Amino acid sequence: MYVQDILAKAREGERITREEGIELYRHAELLDLAEAANEIRFRKNPGQQVTFVVDTNPNYSNVCTIDCIFCAFYRHPGEEGEYTYTVDHMIGKFKESAGHGVTTVLLQGGVHPSLPFDYYKELVRRTRKEVPEVFPHFFSTSEIIGMAHGAGMSTEQVLRELWDAGLRSLPGGGAEILSDRVKKKISRLKGTSADWAGVMKQAHRIGYKTTATMMYGHLENEEDVVEHLELVRQIQDEGNGFTAFIPWSFKPGNTPLEKIIPHYATPTRYLQMIAFSRLYLDNLPHIQASWFSEGKKTGQMALHFGADDFGGTLQEENVHAAANFVNTTSTEECVRLIHDAGFSAAQRTTLYEILRVIPTAEVAV
Amino acid sequence: MNIRDRKLAPIWDKIQQGQRLTLADGLALYTTQDVIALGRMANEVQQAKSGDAVYFVLNQKIEHTNICVLSCKFCDFAAKKGDERAYEMTTEDVLAKLTPEIREVHITGGMPPDWPWERYLDLVRTIHHRLPEADVKAFTAVEIDFFHKKFRMSIEEVLRQLQAAGLKTMPGGGAEIFSERVRKLLFNQKIGAKGWFDVHSTAHRLGIPTNSTMLYGHVETLEERLIHMIKLRDAQDETGGFLTFIPLAFQPGETGIKPRNMFTSAIDDLKTIAVSRLMLDNFPHIKAYWVMLTEEVTSVALNFGADDIDGTVGGEKIAHDAGATSPTTIAKEKLIQMIRDAGKIPVERDVYYNPIHVYADNVIGKIPYLNSVPFHAHLEKQQFRLLPVVPRRMGVLAAQGELDAGLFSLMDFLRLEDVLEPLGWCIATRDQVKSVMLFSKEGWRDLEGKTIGITDDTATSVQLLRVLLEKKYHVHATFERLHAGVNDCSRFDAVLLIGDEALRHNKAGLDGFELVFDLASEWYEWQKLPFVFAVWAIRKALPEESRRDLAGLLERSLDACGDDFASIAGTHGRRIGLTEAETQEYLEGFNYKLGEREQEAIGVFRRFQAELAASGVGNGDSREG
Numbered sequence: 001m002y003v004q005d006i007l008a009k010a011r012e013g014e015r016i017t018r019e020e021g022i023e024l025y026r027h028a029e030l031l032d033l034a035e036a037a038n039e040i041r042f043r044k045n046p047g048q049q050v051t052f053v054v055d056t057n058p059n060y061s062n063v064c065t066i067d068c069i070f071c072a073f074y075r076h077p078g079e080e081g082e083y084t085y086t087v088d089h090m091i092g093k094f095k096e097s098a099g100h101g102v103t104t105v106l107l108q109g110g111v112h113p114s115l116p117f118d119y120y121k122e123l124v125r126r127t128r129k130e131v132p133e134v135f136p137h138f139f140s141t142s143e144i145i146g147m148a149h150g151a152g153m154s155t156e157q158v159l160r161e162l163w164d165a166g167l168r169s170l171p172g173g174g175a176e177i178l179s180d181r182v183k184k185k186i187s188r189l190k191g192t193s194a195d196w197a198g199v200m201k202q203a204h205r206i207g208y209k210t211t212a213t214m215m216y217g218h219l220e221n222e223e224d225v226v227e228h229l230e231l232v233r234q235i236q237d238e239g240n241g242f243t244a245f246i247p248w249s250f251k252p253g254n255t256p257l258e259k260i261i262p263h264y265a266t267p268t269r270y271l272q273m274i275a276f277s278r279l280y281l282d283n284l285p286h287i288q289a290s291w292f293s294e295g296k297k298t299g300q301m302a303l304h305f306g307a308d309d310f311g312g313t314l315q316e317e318n319v320h321a322a323a324n325f326v327n328t329t330s331t332e333e334c335v336r337l338i339h340d341a342g343f344s345a346a347q348r349t350t351l352y353e354i355l356r357v358i359p360t361a362e363v364a365v
Numbered sequence: 366m367n368i369r370d371r372k373l374a375p376i377w378d379k380i381q382q383g384q385r386l387t388l389a390d391g392l393a394l395y396t397t398q399d400v401i402a403l404g405r406m407a408n409e410v411q412q413a414k415s416g417d418a419v420y421f422v423l424n425q426k427i428e429h430t431n432i433c434v435l436s437c438k439f440c441d442f443a444a445k446k447g448d449e450r451a452y453e454m455t456t457e458d459v460l461a462k463l464t465p466e467i468r469e470v471h472i473t474g475g476m477p478p479d480w481p482w483e484r485y486l487d488l489v490r491t492i493h494h495r496l497p498e499a500d501v502k503a504f505t506a507v508e509i510d511f512f513h514k515k516f517r518m519s520i521e522e523v524l525r526q527l528q529a530a531g532l533k534t535m536p537g538g539g540a541e542i543f544s545e546r547v548r549k550l551l552f553n554q555k556i557g558a559k560g561w562f563d564v565h566s567t568a569h570r571l572g573i574p575t576n577s578t579m580l581y582g583h584v585e586t587l588e589e590r591l592i593h594m595i596k597l598r599d600a601q602d603e604t605g606g607f608l609t610f611i612p613l614a615f616q617p618g619e620t621g622i623k624p625r626n627m628f629t630s631a632i633d634d635l636k637t638i639a640v641s642r643l644m645l646d647n648f649p650h651i652k653a654y655w656v657m658l659t660e661e662v663t664s665v666a667l668n669f670g671a672d673d674i675d676g677t678v679g680g681e682k683i684a685h686d687a688g689a690t691s692p693t694t695i696a697k698e699k700l701i702q703m704i705r706d707a708g709k710i711p712v713e714r715d716v717y718y719n720p721i722h723v724y725a726d727n728v729i730g731k732i733p734y735l736n737s738v739p740f741h742a743h744l745e746k747q748q749f750r751l752l753p754v755v756p757r758r759m760g761v762l763a764a765q766g767e768l769d770a771g772l773f774s775l776m777d778f779l780r781l782e783d784v785l786e787p788l789g790w791c792i793a794t795r796d797q798v799k800s801v802m803l804f805s806k807e808g809w810r811d812l813e814g815k816t817i818g819i820t821d822d823t824a825t826s827v828q829l830l831r832v833l834l835e836k837k838y839h840v841h842a843t844f845e846r847l848h849a850g851v852n853d854c855s856r857f858d859a860v861l862l863i864g865d866e867a868l869r870h871n872k873a874g875l876d877g878f879e880l881v882f883d884l885a886s887e888w889y890e891w892q893k894l895p896f897v898f899a900v901w902a903i904r905k906a907l908p909e910e911s912r913r914d915l916a917g918l919l920e921r922s923l924d925a926c927g928d929d930f931a932s933i934a935g936t937h938g939r940r941i942g943l944t945e946a947e948t949q950e951y952l953e954g955f956n957y958k959l960g961e962r963e964q965e966a967i968g969v970f971r972r973f974q975a976e977l978a979a980s981g982v983g984n985g986d987s988r989e990g
Contacts, residue, residue, distance in 0.1 A: 029708060030668050031408060034401045035367055042369075048398060268664045268706045297631035297661040304400040304632070340630035342398050
């Protein structure tokens with residue numbers, strides 16, 4: 001099947017197959033992809049509007065034992081520079097963030113070998129109670145699996161107890177590339193694609209909303225990318241629990257993988273990924289452009305390549321920073337970047353409810 | 366193409382019909398929210414001009430001094446003599462920065478109060494002599510105007526002396542934005558539109574091609590940007606001497622100018638690239654200058670109408686002092702990677718945009734003349750990529766193994782027969798051709814001992830002329846190469862033109878040359894044979910499958926054209942001033958199938974060629990590759 005036929009099919013809203021996806025990813029021209037992706041984007045999210053969230057991305061600990069070679073953030077227990085904060089300390093941080101208008105806290109740590117499960121539940125419970133302005137978006141699948149191991153429980157039990165403590169939303173991190181061929185090489189101890197999928201499915205069944213992510217630009221090939229998206233699409237067919245898909249490129253700075261992959265993937269590849277995922281993930285409502293991970297100008301461009309969300313303001317971030325990749329913004333700048341890209345800016349919650357719209361002039365250049 | 370913004374559809378129709386865009390069209394393009402449709406339109410126009418190629422050059426930027434008599438608000442590069450930051454480079458300092466692989470030396474700097482004129486000439490001359498491979502592109506219009514006033518010479522004299530010293534082209538800086546309103550606000554010490562155009566049109570007249578720029582993202586309006594483009598387009602109609610247009614995103618840095626934003630938005634950057642590609646229909650190239658535009662936007666701009674990414678640059682002080690986020694040097698590998706990621710083919714160029722190296726496989730050379738359009742009009746590229754290239758460069762690249770197939774000039778085909786395999790298609794005349802013409806002041810037999818200006822673009826026409834002179838008319842003339850762009854032809858006794866240029870002058874005439882000879886009909890009357898100008902061939906090193914694929918694709922394109930050349934006439938023909946009927950008649954004059962009579966004609970020409978070579982005629986003086 002020719003690329004143009006596949007694009008026409010996607011435009012019609014028909015699902016494209018894995019083989020068609022590979023063909024499209026390999027051979028479609030950038031702006032052909034963008035044109036089709038935009039059409040779908042405006043069908044799903046009509047209006048010249050882009051959402052964003054005021055959030056922060058702190059970490060409760062950097063202690064981790066699973067040695068992913070793409071990561072510059074973690075430290076082993078006892079290693080210089082390791083830290084684990086108390087629940088009191090974290091609540092203090094959240095309060096401060098709330099004071100700055102933050103509505104979402106995306107919280108992750110490492111996979112800590114010895115923190116008791118109560119620590120995590122306490123974090124959730126006290127956040128809901130003491131900082132009701134912020135919505136906890138806590139713990140990646142790897143941490144959920146780590147908690148289950150540590151407490152001798154099933155992941156489902158962990159998810160239920162966290163739900164009871166008040167958690168309603170999980171970040172999609174830890175997916176990297178959902179292809180075991182690649183996972184074995186870059187994160188041998190982090191679990192398989194099935195592990196990630198298993199936790200996500202359980203979470204969606206319980207009622208959680210989650211995001212799905214992808215980190216590309218390292219050892220994956222086109223087939224791995226499509227395998228990843230295929231799995232996300234299947235999970236969504238079952239539970240409809242994903243709010244958004246968020247791809248970002250691998251940042252090699254200070255990581256062991258830097259020796260093999262010295263540069264991060266170019267903006268062109270990122271835009272291709274945004275447009276392609278919009279077409280392949282026919283059952284996801286939102287595709288998030290990440291000004292933070294790819295650069296502000298790339299983030300703006302992505303809004304014309306199928307993305308309808310600009311991510312968060314990210315008042316604190318440590319993981320990319322550990323790889324020497326630093327980008328900062330403010331709510332004001334975030335709104336201006338969206339306006340300058342030609343859209344009204346709509347502040348949203350973690351679950352994509354609109355809080356306020358900041359309209360732009362009819363035309364922004 | 367699916368255009369969401371209804372305002373754009375009629376503009377796209379105009380573009381496809383080869384019509385020129387107005388200021389109002391430009392505004393509609395600039396204010397559209399359908400950024401992707403705008404990009405696709407620009408990308409298609411760019412592909413028609415430069416195929417899949419994106420050009421880069423191994424260049425070194427030299428800023429010989431930062432001492433400047435001006436104090437422009439927007440510049441935080443300049444210093445005053447005696448400042449701690451002030452510096453001046455000697456010619457030896459400059460040479461020390463130049464490495465042997467450099468092909469373009471870009472020189473601009475401050476305007477110091479005390480440099481003598483000879484120091485500038487010495488700088489250009491010394492680089493030219495010490496690094497003959499490196500061409501000098503030097504001095505903005507502002508600097509030329511400064512020389513003119515300071516050294517009390519006319520602009521023309523300044524340029525003539527620099528040209529004699531080795532200056533090849535000029536950068537486009539100092540244009541800023543052609544608006545008196547903005548000039549008074551920000552650039553009141555600079556020369557303004559009239560001064561800038563005076564310098565550039567004088568340079569073009571002398572055969573010095575130049576670049577052009579636009580500084581945007583400060584206090585100018587969209588109308589002012591479009592008027593700027595239209596002024597450049599008008600000037601290009603007059604002289605044809607502009608090589609490229611370079612939109613420069615304003616970098617506020619510590620300049621004290623407060624634009625609305627610290628940096629232009631990516632969307633504004635992309636729109637500016639695309640709109641300029643569509644407005645400047647007579648400009649060969651649009652440059653995405655990565656140092657100013659950021660790497661982020663540059664890689665995407667290559668799909669929004671830009672076909673030029675500048676080069677390795679070396680040191681870029683001016684943009685860097687104002688806080689540009691790009692690193693000062695991107696290695697050639699990185700430029701190549703950026704171009705490949707954009708789905709284009711990286712082409713290393715010289716200062717005139719001649720391709721020197723091509724970094725891609727399956728590259729087909731595309732001859733930019735009307736007579737080869739039927740091969741390309743309906744060509745589905747599949748695995749192949751297109752590089753527009755004049756016949757002469759095509760031979761050079763194929764000999765380097767960097768071009769895999771194409772319509773080779775017969776001379777190149779004969780020279781490269783060991784590595785090339787014919788594909789069964791050619792450009793052969795039936796009796797006349799109309800696009801290989803000798804414009805002459807004398808009849809054939811009176812050309813004995815005279816000087817003929819010859820086109821730089823192809824070897825075959827030149828050799829055909831040589832064969833006609835020596836073998837048919839038994840006269841010997843001296844050939845001298847014409848340079849690309851504008852030339853003063855009056856000093857020649859005859860001039861050989863080919864391709865679209867010949868077609869144009871065949872219709873309009875060439876001032877001062879009364880007689881016009883069609884070389885193909887001269888040949889036909891003499892030999893009663895067609896003349897084969899070019900042969901489609903592919904490198905033998907490629908798999909048999911590629912040969913079959915390409916032959917098939919060419920046949921399909923020709924079939925799709927059939928006998929109806931009307932659509933070609935509508936676009937390409939109109940561009941060079943031919944009516945539909947004229948284009949139709951011209952194209953019907955060719956035979957595209959390489960048959961027995963064509964093979965026979967090649968044989969006859971080959972024998973003449975061998976005889977001339979044996980007698981030592983036509984080797985030294987025609988100087989074609």
